[in-house]
Amino acid sequence: MMDFAYWLPIVWAVILVAAITIYVILDGFDLGIGMLFALERNQGRRDVMVNTIAPVWDGNETWMVLGGAVLYGVFPGAYATLLPAFYLPIVLMLLALIFRGVSFEFRIMTRGTAREALWEVGFMAGSGIAAFSQGVILGGVIQGIAVTNGEFTGGALDWLTPFSVLCGLAVMCGYALLGATWLVWRTTGVLEASCRKWAAWLAIGLFAGIVAVSLWTPLLHAPYLRRWTDWPNILFVAPVPVLVVVLGALLAMGLRRGHSRVPFLCALGWFFLCLSGLGITVWPYAVPPSLTLWDVSSPPSSQFFQLVGTAILLPIILTYTIYSYRVFRGKVTEADGYH
């Protein structure tokens, strides 16, 4: 038996990756819908788009709060180096999320006044900028940050590279795809038809993004390349590209044949594959290329106390979250009112 101090960080890394994955998927389609405002000008249909997520977006965003809090409590060393390193994109993301979050209410409450346009744009731009910032931060983490003695020692703009910008654009594209396929599932008529068209283009864009990021990543650090090609890792890595292509084909078919749920599930599959690929790449670093999970962990007494609560609370949270999704299930139409 290995000791606590070895296993707890691993368990927590798995929980953290799960929380981030859930966040990315759930808030991904919220943010995607915000970006799709750019393509849909009709007010009635915009209301339908918003109404498909209005009852659940706050819960979706809470997964991000959980991610931050877990990092803070369980991996404080990572929280304390990553956040200063990505100070500017994080603040940008937070400010964008402020606009996105209040626009749900504000655009309705200012309806018919000149200020309504501000909140329509706020919703759209807020979603887009938040998605872009998240992608940039993700890219920045993969490419690594400068750390000495456990403290961030790089410059304020170190994160800004062609690679991180590529990741930002790919995430925007991916979220928009999630949003479009979500709407295919949850809406009808003209809106559904437009979303099928958009989803096809977005899928092509995301596919290109995935290919580009995958080819670029192993070039960033030698260890990344070795992690992918070493035996037996290659056994896990090799099927990933195959699965990506299979899912892509299913997605295209689902869109064309009029399936309502298949496209969304395929898009989810893509995200799942990408995030696990990244997990494998970065493992066991919490802050590449220098700090491992164990370097940044809080003491076992903290991690254990928090694990007990999580083991009890997370299932409860999942239960009532699923319940609240079920209350609002089914296709949303223009006849469905607000509060």
Add this chain to the structure above:
Amino acid sequence: MQTAPDLALLLARFQFAFTVGVHIIFPAFSIGLAAYLAVLEGLWLKTGRQVFLDLYRYWIKAFSIVFSMGVVSGLVMSYEFGTNWSVFSKKAGPITGVLLSYEVMTAFFLEAGFLGVMLFGMNKVGRGLHFAATCCVSVGTLISMTWILASNSWMQTPRGYTIDPATGRFMPDDWLAIIFNPSFPFRLVHMGLAAFLSVAFVVGATGAWHLLKARRVGATAREPVRVMFSMAMWMAAIVAPLQILAGDAHGLNTLKYQPVKIAAMEGDWETEGRASELLFGIPNMKTERTDYAVKVPLLGSLILTHSLDGKVPGMKDFPRDQRPPSPVIFFSFRIMVALAMLMALVGFWSLWLRRKGALFTSPFFHRVAVCMAPAGFIALLCGWVTTEVGRQPWTVYGLLRTSESVSPIVLSSMAVTMTAFVVVYVIVFGSGLVILLRLLGRAPEEGEHNASPAHAADVLATHTHPGIAGPIPGEGA
């Protein structure tokens, strides 16, 4: 001369204070309003009276706005510990981060999970379930307050930890001691009452406004208006005096654990028995005296020790580099206390009017009630300034200095984000305030309907008084 790191520290502090100061307004509003909504819905289910449903539907619109502003401003806070106070987070994260995680898992998810049902589910789930959802949201706000105050109180009166000599980190030993640290119960009660009181005065002011408006056109106000005004005044009459008792107890507790904070709040420099209380003065940190002092003999000992000759501490007992900036908290504390007295006065006045049967027919009283709308929030902010500035120069009291907690962020980045925060907050929360005032400027109706997009325009356009909700200058048509 201030060096760049000094300025960066100052900006980091100012940024944190600004964002958390804005945030705290909305949670306090949500805590009070969610409880009020739960009470209204409960009364409606119990009595079946339409007026309670009308009020519920009226206030839930305000709640949805306030809550969304609370969520987005809170999201900022949960990342700001790391962005602005990275050294603090690395050292204290094993304790405060865990408490924050528990807050997320026990409170934020609960609120968010049932908020959707509460706002949109009236026609989708049964009445009982809907009431349960409202209660879950309300309980969620209270749980949230509990955890964050445990965390803040631990920073004020740390317990249950050991410091790791190698890394300087705070290692948790005893979680019960950490959570139930000495200042926590006092802070929890005081903050909870503050939230209820703040909302009572907003609801009261809204009621009073509509009473005045009805009177001007010679009508009697509708039932929902009278009911909300009356409920709010009951709250004021009961909670304001309780808050004064709670504040007194809180102060005594602080005297025990942070005597220098009390000395700075009181502007006292020398330790004395039979101390007097300063009503006014300007504490001077350089000359170590309080200028222009207006004193009441013996009152200082009486308030702080509940006896005439009790000893009251002075700042000179503490080294210069451990004294908080007295001028700030001397005034913030006095504003808070003065507002508490005013609120209690309004509460008693309402009782007296009620006995005379004149609660709804006394325009002067209604005008006063309208003016008192922001009183609770101002007192609450002053309270937090007293608490937090009074903790200086420490983040973890007596153990970790603020100057040693800060992130390695360069001044230029700090300056850029500070500007961005101010601009965005003014636009977003300023607009939120205008929207809120417009909503509340419209009287609740009998058979109050839901705010559907189709209705939104007329909900906002009609019955709006120009004095309270004209278009903001430079914006709108």
